[in-house]
Amino acid sequence: xxEISFMLNDEPRNVQVEPNEILLDVLRNKLGIKSxxxxxxxxxxxxxxxxxxxxxxxxxxxxxxxxxxxxxxxxEGISRAKLSALQEAFMEFNSFQCGYCxxxxxxxxxxxxxxxxxxxxxxxKESIAGNLCRCTGYTPIFDAIxxxxxxxxx
Amino acid sequence: MKDYKYIGKNVTRIxxxxxxxxxxxxxxxxxxxxxxxxxxLIESTEASALIKxxxxxxxxxxxxxxKIFTGKDFHNRFGxxxxxxxxxxxERVRFVGEQIGAVVAFxxxxxxxxxxLVKVEYEPLxxxxxxxxxxxxxxxxxHPEVENYPRVPWFYPKAGTNIAHWxxxxxxxxxxxxxxxxVILEDTYSVPRYAHxxxxxxxxxAKFDHSGRLTVWSSSQSPHTQRHLFAxxxxxxxxxxxxxxxxxxxxxxxxxxxxxxxxxxxxxxQLKGYAVKLRYSREQEFTNTYQRLGVVAxxxxxxxxxxxxxxxxxxxxxxxxxxxxxxxxVVNAVGLSASGPYCIDNxxxxxxxxxxxLPPGGPYRGFGYSEMLFGLESHISRMAQxxxxxxxxxxxxxxxxxxxxxAYGAKMNPSGLQDCIDKxxxxxxxxxxxxxxxxxxxxxxxxAAFWKAPAMPPNASSSAFLKFNxxxxxxxxxxxMDIGQGYQTVMAQIAGEILSVPPAKIRVETPDTDRNxxxxxxxxxxxxWSCGNAVKNAAxxxxxxxxxxxxxxxxxxxxxxxxxxxxxKCKTDSAFILPLQNFVVDGIMTEDGTFKGxxxxxxxxxxxxxxxxxxxxxxxxxxxxxxxxxxGAAALNLEIDKETGKMKLLKVALAIDAGKAINPxxxxxxxxxGLLQGxxxxxxxxxxxxxxxxxxxxxxxxxKIPTAKDVPEEIIPIIVEVPQPxxxxxxxxxxxxxxxxxAPMIANAIEDALGIRIKSxxxxxxxxALTFLQEKAKQ
Ligand code: FES
Ligand code: FES
Numbered sequence: 001x002x003e004i005s006f007m008l009n010d011e012p013r014n015v016q017v018e019p020n021e022i023l024l025d026v027l028r029n030k031l032g033i034k035s036x037x038x039x040x041x042x043x044x045x046x047x048x049x050x051x052x053x054x055x056x057x058x059x060x061x062x063x064x065x066x067x068x069x070x071x072x073x074x075x076e077g078i079s080r081a082k083l084s085a086l087q088e089a090f091m092e093f094n095s096f097q098c099g100y101c102x103x104x105x106x107x108x109x110x111x112x113x114x115x116x117x118x119x120x121x122x123x124x125k126e127s128i129a130g131n132l133c134r135c136t137g138y139t140p141i142f143d144a145i146x147x148x149x150x151x152x153x154x
Numbered sequence: 155m156k157d158y159k160y161i162g163k164n165v166t167r168i169x170x171x172x173x174x175x176x177x178x179x180x181x182x183x184x185x186x187x188x189x190x191x192x193x194x195l196i197e198s199t200e201a202s203a204l205i206k207x208x209x210x211x212x213x214x215x216x217x218x219x220x221k222i223f224t225g226k227d228f229h230n231r232f233g234x235x236x237x238x239x240x241x242x243x244x245e246r247v248r249f250v251g252e253q254i255g256a257v258v259a260f261x262x263x264x265x266x267x268x269x270x271l272v273k274v275e276y277e278p279l280x281x282x283x284x285x286x287x288x289x290x291x292x293x294x295x296x297h298p299e300v301e302n303y304p305r306v307p308w309f310y311p312k313a314g315t316n317i318a319h320w321x322x323x324x325x326x327x328x329x330x331x332x333x334x335x336x337v338i339l340e341d342t343y344s345v346p347r348y349a350h351x352x353x354x355x356x357x358x359x360a361k362f363d364h365s366g367r368l369t370v371w372s373s374s375q376s377p378h379t380q381r382h383l384f385a386x387x388x389x390x391x392x393x394x395x396x397x398x399x400x401x402x403x404x405x406x407x408x409x410x411x412x413x414x415x416x417x418x419x420x421x422x423x424q425l426k427g428y429a430v431k432l433r434y435s436r437e438q439e440f441t442n443t444y445q446r447l448g449v450v451a452x453x454x455x456x457x458x459x460x461x462x463x464x465x466x467x468x469x470x471x472x473x474x475x476x477x478x479x480x481x482x483x484v485v486n487a488v489g490l491s492a493s494g495p496y497c498i499d500n501x502x503x504x505x506x507x508x509x510x511x512l513p514p515g516g517p518y519r520g521f522g523y524s525e526m527l528f529g530l531e532s533h534i535s536r537m538a539q540x541x542x543x544x545x546x547x548x549x550x551x552x553x554x555x556x557x558x559x560x561a562y563g564a565k566m567n568p569s570g571l572q573d574c575i576d577k578x579x580x581x582x583x584x585x586x587x588x589x590x591x592x593x594x595x596x597x598x599x600x601x602a603a604f605w606k607a608p609a610m611p612p613n614a615s616s617s618a619f620l621k622f623n624x625x626x627x628x629x630x631x632x633x634x635m636d637i638g639q640g641y642q643t644v645m646a647q648i649a650g651e652i653l654s655v656p657p658a659k660i661r662v663e664t665p666d667t668d669r670n671x672x673x674x675x676x677x678x679x680x681x682x683w684s685c686g687n688a689v690k691n692a693a694x695x696x697x698x699x700x701x702x703x704x705x706x707x708x709x710x711x712x713x714x715x716x717x718x719x720x721x722x723k724c725k726t727d728s729a730f731i732l733p734l735q736n737f738v739v740d741g742i743m744t745e746d747g748t749f750k751g752x753x754x755x756x757x758x759x760x761x762x763x764x765x766x767x768x769x770x771x772x773x774x775x776x777x778x779x780x781x782x783x784x785x786g787a788a789a790l791n792l793e794i795d796k797e798t799g800k801m802k803l804l805k806v807a808l809a810i811d812a813g814k815a816i817n818p819x820x821x822x823x824x825x826x827x828g829l830l831q832g833x834x835x836x837x838x839x840x841x842x843x844x845x846x847x848x849x850x851x852x853x854x855x856x857x858k859i860p861t862a863k864d865v866p867e868e869i870i871p872i873i874v875e876v877p878q879p880x881x882x883x884x885x886x887x888x889x890x891x892x893x894x895x896x897a898p899m900i901a902n903a904i905e906d907a908l909g910i911r912i913k914s915x916x917x918x919x920x921x922x923a924l925t926f927l928q929e930k931a932k933q
Pocket of ligand 1: 037038039040041042043044045046047048049058059060061
């Protein structure tokens, strides 16, 4: 066991972790952060996506010890004050069904829009190509994002 | 048309806030405290074998291991329609991945390492890995006792064979039908198995407390059915079994009935006071839950020169896997409906459920109809070609109309198939296909029509409780599952419409069988129709209570009262407006200071009392096994690279008759989602088993499901509305149907573009390129 400290949703946290523990398990089981989901535990699905210093990463492929002194953001952090414009758009366009992929996809797109507020459809597709959604057929997700970039219509 | 306030409107999903804020709770998000144990399964490595010995001694020594259970500890049998499964294998295993036992430990790591140390000795038995081999007279028998298994009365197993059920449907005179035909076309089509791939894997946590009460938290489409099967298998009273089902991360049929959930439930009974969690890995999700059944379909069709189908012989042989407790009903459903959405005078259908040494086949969005329609709709297109009739026109000529007789003799319900066909064809400019600008590419047009009925016991029912709160908001207690389709929202719209309360003011909780009233299961695309009726009845019950109270206090006749904008109003006295929140809990104070009324709680239920499975087993005539059909049609423009076979979906239109789209955006959501799921089964999804029955691609790298990059360039969802007379506001289900036309319409488009006919799924780019090359070489 080793104690690590890092910023979780803008708050300092310390936690004891095993050297081989993945960030996903530590967030969910030791820190009570449940929005990152487990869908495969091998980097295929993106349900476990979190932001590491603003970059979307798969928390099932990252060891908890690696985030020492870094910033981790999850959907809990994004939703705390008020919903983001992206979340509002997800509601308006029904960009989720079962909702299991939504936390990961919202974070991946949050990173995209941060870097590139006016992405093309191709760029949008590229940014979430590693986030699987079995329910929506993705089109409603594209629509929500396009509505924010000024290129979309409903 | 009647003007509704919430019905037919794109009301915001009432689960939206939960799901996009990260607040939505799934089973694995619940904390169970220090008394939680973790179970891991000991799984068969053989497709068919006797278990000689299980050595757990090394595994028991792993630190943190608590107990290990195997088949000798539990002999409970279970199954939805036929009890052919055991919780743990009894002496014999029948597929690779079958659960032989479980290690229970204080940490997941301990459970996993211990499982690896369990030594199972097998005596291999011959295995049959496809249904055609399993039908041979000398094939090894998977279930020599099949005829003795408890089952529903509409299943007909054949003793001494691997046939678990054989549904026969006969109408008219097949010989005469073929004699009348000018053209007869005969061929065979095959469809492999598929995996649901819900993003959340199966999970269940069970606790048997010291008072003898079993609580199971599960990711399930079927809380009450699970409760029933747990009670039955464990010999417990229903009142002592409680199933709690939070949000479900995708179902698609895979989480219907009972599969792995019974394992923690059974384990818990021997681990009093602890909670036991079993969470499937992605690999287990592939190897030991239901899979979609594979099928080999032999079709013989006769038609006259002017385009009337005179006879159809349809034989379907299903690879149903090692246990068919649910899968046999897929076979049954198709056995009744394999005429497709056509009115044909002479029909013979044989739908045969065959045991094989592969994982259990079970419900998957479409319930067998996707598999059946691949062959039938391919055949329709080819028949039209032989007759020199446009295939859309050929479908129009034969399309089933309201009142026509189905193959089993019941009458077809009101439905807009012609309209769906016309609209899907028009949407892609049928007959005027675009020409690719790239000379290496060709464009083809494809078309398919579809139908599907809910497959369910004739007495499958729904019920609803509706409670008013002090501020006239509502808690609606129902037990269907919002597996993503938007069920909670639609139910809130129905209650809201009748009670004039905005859906946003209605909370629909996920089910808890202790609190929420009975619902059969969220399957069969019947929940909008069935539970919608129950909710409607509950809302009407509440409204009646409100009106009768107003009548008692203010003496207005009940029939001049109505609800509008969360208030009671009166047709004959426009000054009378009484907000619901003034009285729905507290009652109304009268002149002498006493109160009348009290909390308004509505109650409603629905059961289709006209449904019956009592029929002649040789013909299927005489019953009314299907409550109604939902119909539709789809069309696409497909661009194909002649060299590589790579396909691009340019434009796909799907028209479906929803009866009444309670929430059109949600219907469109089902169309875009279902279409992509269907298209993937054609273009790349493929379960590969080796010659020992082991699945070779049990992960999402090798079993590829669609990503954001695989979406068609344009999807045109079309809603047709021919009301379902017994549906809530005319609605009927559409969820599964959106997958159905994908496979045949692509096969048909490929033939249109390249002149080649592919008769087996999947239709990968490689297969297209190779087939095209072979055809060219022949010429
Ligand atoms: S759980 Fe991390 S990518 Fe699937
Ligand atoms: S909404 Fe279910 S996986 Fe995306």
